[in-house]
Amino acid sequence: xxxxxxxxxxxxxxxxxxxxxxxxxxxxxxxxxxxxxxxxxxxxxxxxxxxxxxxxxxxxxxxxxxxxxxxxxxxxxxxxxxxxxxxxxxxxxxxxxxxxxxxxxxxxxxxxxxxxxxxxxxxxxxxxxxxxxxxxxxxxxxxxxxxx
Numbered sequence: 118x119x120x121x122x123x124x125x126x127x128x129x130x131x132x133x134x135x136x137x138x139x140x141x142x143x144x145x146x147x148x149x150x151x152x153x154x155x156x157x158x159x160x161x162x163x164x165x166x167x168x169x170x171x172x173x174x175x176x177x178x179x180x181x182x183x184x185x186x187x188x189x190x191x192x193x194x195x196x197x198x199x200x201x202x203x204x205x206x207x208x209x210x211x212x213x214x215x216x217x218x219x220x221x222x223x224x225x226x227x228x229x230x231x232x233x234x235x236x237x238x239x240x241x242x243x244x245x246x247x248x249x250x251x252x253x254x255x256x257x258x259x260x261x262x263x264x265x
Contacts, residue, residue: 134149136148136149189227190226190227191227191228191229191245192222192223192226192227192228192229193229194221194222194228194229194230194231194244195233195234196230196231196233196235196236196251196254197233197234197235198221198234199211199234199236199240199242200234200236200237200238202216202219202221203238204238206219208240209238209239209241210241210242210243211240211241211242211243213228213243213244213245213265216228227245227246228245229244229246229247229248230242230244230246230247230248230251230255231250231251232248232250232251232253232254235254236254236258236260237258238258238260239259239260240258240260241260241261241263242255242261242262242263243263243264243265244265245264246264247262247264
């Protein structure tokens with residue numbers, strides 16, 4: 118291969134369509150835009166959601182529901198997850214940071230401890246919220262609850 122016999126791979130270069138260059142080109146006259154109407158003219162811009170005069174979808178479909186801006190969402194952690202974490206890392210006090218390091222809670226999420234599962238260790242648990250069942254189970258195992 119030398120400079121004088123180099124050529125692109127077959128099919129990699131495509132001739133551009135030369136529009137509006139006379140009838141001999143096959144793309145003269147209307148320049149592939151059809152006859153008359155707004156779409157054939159320069160400066161035409163379709164309105165978003167316009168359906169040709171038919172009532173648009175966003176006006177046909179009724180609105181419903183609302184988003185409560187005061188909603189507080191918690192990441193739920195069950196007692197069995199606390200038990201597994203305490204067994205794996207040999208902890209007696211579990212904080213929100215421990216749960217984050219274990220990958221159970223997102224960086225800026227609030228944590229609520231729920232009562233699914235059982236505790237066999239006396240754990241001191243710190244979280245943003247607790248269910249009644251979880252508080253009772255932690256106390257029954259000899260541990261304590263610290264609300265953040």
